[in-house]
Amino acid sequence: MQDNAVPRETVASLVDGTITWKRAKELVRLPVKDADRFWKYLDVLQSRVFWKEKILLRVSEHLYIVAKGRERLIKCDCGHEFGDYRVNWKLGSRVRVRRTREDMKKVFPVEVAMPDVERAELREYYCPGCLSLLSVETAPVGQLPVFEVLPDLDTFYRDWLGKPLPDESPDWFQDRTCELTGQWARED
Numbered sequence: 001m002q003d004n005a006v007p008r009e010t011v012a013s014l015v016d017g018t019i020t021w022k023r024a025k026e027l028v029r030l031p032v033k034d035a036d037r038f039w040k041y042l043d044v045l046q047s048r049v050f051w052k053e054k055i056l057l058r059v060s061e062h063l064y065i066v067a068k069g070r071e072r073l074i075k076c077d078c079g080h081e082f083g084d085y086r087v088n089w090k091l092g093s094r095v096r097v098r099r100t101r102e103d104m105k106k107v108f109p110v111e112v113a114m115p116d117v118e119r120a121e122l123r124e125y126y127c128p129g130c131l132s133l134l135s136v137e138t139a140p141v142g143q144l145p146v147f148e149v150l151p152d153l154d155t156f157y158r159d160w161l162g163k164p165l166p167d168e169s170p171d172w173f174q175d176r177t178c179e180l181t182g183q184w185a186r187e188d
């Protein structure tokens with residue numbers, strides 16, 4: 001197979017999870033990888049959402065980093081916007097916390113797999129717009145929500161893709177979560 005020979009439909013079947021194992025292995029073993037795979041992938045993702053903001057990166061099943069005006073936001077496929085991607089989106093989600101054995105049993109049918117309720121809690125993060133379950137984590141009580149993905153988009157686009165983003169700035173690759181929690185602390 002030659003470079004750039006992977007059709008868009010194949011990339012779409014990868015996104016959908018409908019690709020055959022045989023075909024997936026062929027793609028993995030290509031001697032020369034298709035250089036435009038990421039752009040086809042983005043094009044497929046963009047065609048699956050109803051909104052127009054340009055997708056820069058998919059970060060989970062439902063969430064994307066998008067460019068909107070001068071901002072880079074976390075946006076759900078339902079259209080809900082969580083705000084600046086440098087702030088952990090979990091702080092803008094609806095959260096269900098399980099702390100008791102009774103509550104944990106509802107999601108852990110095998111008790112031996114259950115977290116130790118003396119030390120840990122189970123947190124479920126839901127989208128306020130569509131109520132999709134976006135993430136689940138087990139963490140010690142009191143620990144801040146885990147910030148799962150803070151990509152260096154400028155480096156990725158410039159050095160890996162060879163197509164720098166037009167709004168490159170050293171300010172983008174920073175965790176701004178504490179600014180939001182600091183703001184909450186100052187509020188009455």
Ligand SMILES: [Zn+2]
Nearest residue numbers: 076078127130
């Ligand atoms: Zn949503």
